Ligand SMILES: Nc1ncnc2c1ncn2[C@@H]1O[C@H](COP(=O)(O)OP(=O)(O)OP(=O)(O)O)[C@@H](O)[C@H]1O
């Protein structure tokens with residue numbers, strides 16, 4: 001059965017697109033076949049992060065308008081045989097409705113183990129479209145109050161959509177900055193405030209930014225990338241300890 005996961009956040013820039021790419025690569029390493037769908041209509045970026053920007057002739061709106069077949073709107077990653085991308089419509093006015101997007105995902109998902117959908121920030125129409133076909137959700141937050149409040153709003157929206165599996169990813173975590181800001185006494189307080197069960201903590205790592213912006217996803221190494229291996233394992237039901245104390 002295909003797992004369809006939407007990656008969302010209340011505030012922009014928390015790291016959703018980065019999580020989509022790194023988690024997909026982690027799932028590949030564990031032998032899975034993954035379709036990434038960029039649902040950030042008008043603001044897509046996964047094609048750049050995968051270094052296939054120049055290859056994209058057709059996007060999700062072309063597929064549903066009949067400008068191409070569904071298969072022609074799916075592109076293979078250069079670095080990975082089992083990673084594929086469907087790009088978001090380039091123009092914001094071509095945003096798909098939730099029901100059309102659900103039909104599209106239902107039609108293409110069967111040959112993949114995981115479909116990972118990159119949502120635009122917030123709880124607007126783009127988010128509603130991104131969430132429509134998903135059976136699971138990851139909410140990406142940074143360990144700061146505005147971001148955490150956004151996470152709570154997203155969780156409530158997802159619950160209203162009857163989403164059963166909702167987990168939190170705390171991204172760009174830096175213990176020195178976290179202590180100096182002093183918004184929360186510890187990570188448990190962040191998790192409590194977000195009202196969402198944690199699935200992983202990704203440290204701040206400049207290497208991630210560099211690799212993503214160079215479009216070299218698929219060749220990662222380092223501690224931040226290891227945290228995605230652990231999230232990928234937990235998604236598959238493996239018992240991988242969280243070790244919150246070790247983060248501080
Ligand atoms: N763990 C991390 N360590 C360091 N930098 C990171 C990390 N995760 C993401 N970033 C950087 O943070 C910035 C925002 O990341 P990204 O584009 O993935 O966020 P987003 O939530 O998808 O943004 P948007 O809401 O605009 O779609 C990028 O420059 C990215 O490289």
Ligand SMILES: [Mg+2]
Pocket residue numbers: 016017018040045118
């Ligand atoms: Mg993004």
